[in-house]
Amino acid sequence: MRYKFLLKIILVFSFILLLSLFGCNNNITIVTTTEELTTETTTKNQTTTEKKLIEIEIDETSLETYYDVFDLDLSEIDIELLFSDDSTSIIPLSSKYFSTADLDLLGQVGAHTVLDNYQEFAVELTITLRNLNVYRVTFKDYNNYITNVQFVLHGESANAPNIPVREGYVFKGWDIAFDFITNDLTVHALYSPVLYSVDFETNGGNDCAPVEGIIINSQISLPIPSKKGYIFLGWFLGNDVEDQQFYSTSLVKGNLTLSAH
DSSP states (O other), rough: OHHHHHHHHHHHHHHHHHHHSOOOOOOOOOOOOOOOOOOOOOOOOOOOOOOOOOEEEEEEGGGOOOETTTTTGGGGSSSEEEESSSSSSEOOOOOOGGGGHHHHHSSEEEEEEEEEEETTTTEEEEEEEOOEEEEEEEEEEETSOOOEEEEEEEEEEOOOOOOOOTTEEEEESSSOOOOOOOOOOEEEEEEOOOOOEEEOOOOOOOOOOOEEEEEBBOOOOOOOBHHHHHHHHOESSSSTTTEEEEESSSSSSEEEEEEEE
């Protein structure tokens, strides 16, 4: 038993010796090489030009000849914006671009030149405002017969119709002006009468004074001439027996010379 124990001790020491002689004493150094990946970034100097507003203009195609003073919509008018990169843009006009004084003008009838202010720019424009209420203008003849009817905008003028013709009268004009209409209007024709005269040819009888200042379609009193040895038969429109007789109830249509028969 004592020999087995010794043997075990010898074997243990032998194993330890072998380990010391043949054991691995090498240090393994792991070198980690980090490759620096260099990415060359080429920065291109890009010149960025800032877009700037350089001018404003009124789009003339959006302007009307005139506007209703009671219904003016400024947004119907366009402003064209011009930029430094040659681009353009359209925006509607607004009351905020005008001064108080200009806004007061835009509430009145007339043609007004006002200043549109947008940012640091300004541009003039002329806006014509009208009262677009429509009125009826009626033209009547002497007998109240309607000869013409027109519908006219507020402040505008009616057009004179053709000069009326009335037998035995000269047209003198119209009884009221119609060059600035602000309400419905009736206009009457004015005339002055042509004055006629009737002369009497007594054919040897005593003279009879003419009748003057006769208005057409009037009746006159006829004188009765005398002629020695003759009986007066009446006044006629000529000296022939076939001529028409003229009576005190006959109407004067123009200048006449009546002949005694």
